[in-house]
Amino acid sequence: MTTSAGGAYxxxxxxxxxxxxxKTSLLLRYIEDKFNDKHLTTLQATFLNKKININGKRINxxxxxxxxxxxxxxLGPIYYRNSNGAILVYDITDEDSFVKVKNWVKELKKMxxxxxxxxxxxxxxxLEHERTVPLEEAESYAAMxxxxxxxxxxxLNQCVEDLFLELAKEMMEKFEQNSQKEVNRTSRVLVxxxxxxxxxxxxxxxxxx
Numbered sequence: 001m002t003t004s005a006g007g008a009y010x011x012x013x014x015x016x017x018x019x020x021x022x023k024t025s026l027l028l029r030y031i032e033d034k035f036n037d038k039h040l041t042t043l044q045a046t047f048l049n050k051k052i053n054i055n056g057k058r059i060n061x062x063x064x065x066x067x068x069x070x071x072x073x074x075l076g077p078i079y080y081r082n083s084n085g086a087i088l089v090y091d092i093t094d095e096d097s098f099v100k101v102k103n104w105v106k107e108l109k110k111m112x113x114x115x116x117x118x119x120x121x122x123x124x125x126x127l128e129h130e131r132t133v134p135l136e137e138a139e140s141y142a143a144m145x146x147x148x149x150x151x152x153x154x155x156l157n158q159c160v161e162d163l164f165l166e167l168a169k170e171m172m173e174k175f176e177q178n179s180q181k182e183v184n185r186t187s188r189v190l191v192x193x194x195x196x197x198x199x200x201x202x203x204x205x206x207x208x209x
Contacts, residue, residue: 008058011171013164014080015065016104017089018097022123025154026089027065030164035155052168059168077111085117085171087163090138092122092151093130098138105145115178117170118147121163126153 015023028034031048047064066079080086088104090097101120108116120142122133142149148166152159 008060009172009175010060011062011084011168011175012082013061013063013085013087013167013171014083015063015087015089016080016101016108018091018094018100021089021091021094021097022154023089024065026087026121026123026152026160026163027063029154029157029160031063033157035157050164052165054165054169054172057172059172061164061168063164080108080112083108083112083116084175085119085167087119087121087167088147089121089123090133091124092133092138093124093127095132098122098133102141105147109145115174117167117174118145119163119167119170120147120149121152122149123152123154125151125158126155 015027017023025035027048028036031050047062050061050063052059052061064079064083086104086108088101090101105118108118120138122138139149148170150159150163150166152163154160
């Protein structure tokens with residue numbers, strides 16, 4: 001749940017995508033600046049914390065790395081519930097993993113509504129020569145669903161930090177926009193309440209004449 005306690009923003013982030021697309025590798029590169037050539041399989045879900053500072057504001061990210069295997073798909077809602085942001089990862093050499101991203105986008109928008117901040121990451125750009133997901137298709141799809149698209153490589157440490165930084169900025173902006181909307185909504189309610197007695201006394205005065 002998003003809160004701003006003690007001057008810090010607390011955001012929950014979830015990494016979603018098919019198995020073998022490199023979600024865990026991206027997370028380990030971001031948190032620990034490490035890369036393991038061996039495939040890392042996440043069996044259910046793990047989460048790591050990262051504290052960052054943007055324009056003097058402290059942000060605590062709780063980043064959940066979920067299992068990509070189909071048999072764990074049904075557990076997804078347990079992990080992405082109350083998420084403020086999601087990074088949807090696909091492998092640019094695996095077209096099916098891109099199709100799965102589209103399924104996740106539909107599910108997240110349906111379950112969490114428009115407030116969820118979505119970023120799409122085309123991972124493994126170190127294998128550009130093996131690409132099967134057309135660049136134009138991926139970018140036009142991301143634009144259509146209102147998500148920014150990044151090309152990343154955990155192996156080369158390319159755009160990994162930018163990916164998480166952009167997500168944090170967008171979550172912070174969304175939180176502040178919603179806070180302002182709440183202030184405006186409360187103000188409008190108070191104005192209506194203040195006017196109500198005046199209208200009623202006016203009407204009463206008309207009836208007495």
